[in-house]
Amino acid sequence: MRLDRFLSESTELTRSLAKKALHRGEVEVNGEVIKNAAFKLDQEQDVRWMGEPLALVGVRYLMLNKPTGYECTTRPGRYPSVVELLDVTKRDRLHIAGRLDVDTTGLVLITEDGQWSHRLTSPKRRCDKHYLVTLAQPLMDGAEDLLAAGLMLEREDKPTLPARLERLPATDEDEGEVVQARLVIQEGRYHQIKRMFAALGNEVVALHRERIGDIVLDSTLATGEWRELTETEIASI
Incomplete structure (x- = not known):
């Protein structure tokens, strides 16, 4: 690999700025100052810019x-x-x-x-995507079945894929009851979760993604x- 290309791929320098750094004598290869941008590197050579060791990203x-x-x-x-x-x-x-x-x-x-x-x-x-959803009001009866069957959202021509809903016990926060649920979906439509709960007559107050597939x-x-x-x-x- 050319030395100027190595510099541009291992630092924030562009190719033109890498050549200027070389010209100023700022780059060493195995302890020797190299100014030739076309200098060919191998994998074993130690490259340093301003004394700092470099490695390909x-x-x-x-x-x-x-x-x-x-x-x-x-x-x-x-x-x-x-x-x-x-x-x-x-x-x-x-x-x-x-x-x-x-x-x-x-x-x-x-x-x-x-x-x-x-x-x-x-x-x-x-791929399953897991969310913690905070809602403005308690969930309607049968919300689990409706989400599992798929919802037809406004301005969409096909229903959402089946989603899994888990109601969580209400908690008190600042003297107000917090309604939360966990939702698992397999899509990523525009504002999908907010629109899904809007279709159920509710409003998403906060949304937090906890997991994608097996990555938590x-x-x-x-x-x-x-x-x-x-x-x-x-x-x-």
Whole structure:
């Protein structure tokens, strides 16, 4: 691999900035200053820029505990992107596998592996997505059966896939009763969960994704924190 390409793939430098760094004598290979951008590297050579060792960025698989107020996008928008929470190089290579609304929290998976991401999000795979839902009022009778049968949502031409609903015991929070449920769906339509509960005459107050397939949000991750997936988690998709 050419030295300038190695620099651009292992740092935030572009190819043109990498060449300028070389020209300034900032790059060493095996302890020797190299200024030639076309210098050929092999796998055993030690490359340092400004004294810091460099290594190629491999394929990354990350788990993030998403806070509210962030968009699941890599492009600038009205809200900051979740990738801004990641302290990693080459963030422009990453994409979000299975997005969440700006006001939804919880598990977000981020990678640069397009095939892995496709397996995760493809409707044909019917990957279970688990959510904790906070509702404005108690659930109507028979909600479980209606969701299991599939709902016809407004402006849709086919019903939702069967979903699993689990009612949770009401809790008291700030002297108000909190109504919560767990919902498992296999799709990702626009605002789907909010629209599903609206069809049941209810309103989603808060939404938190806990799990995708066999990958469970790490309970040790505080809001806004992330970690790399384990090999077992990666292989589960």
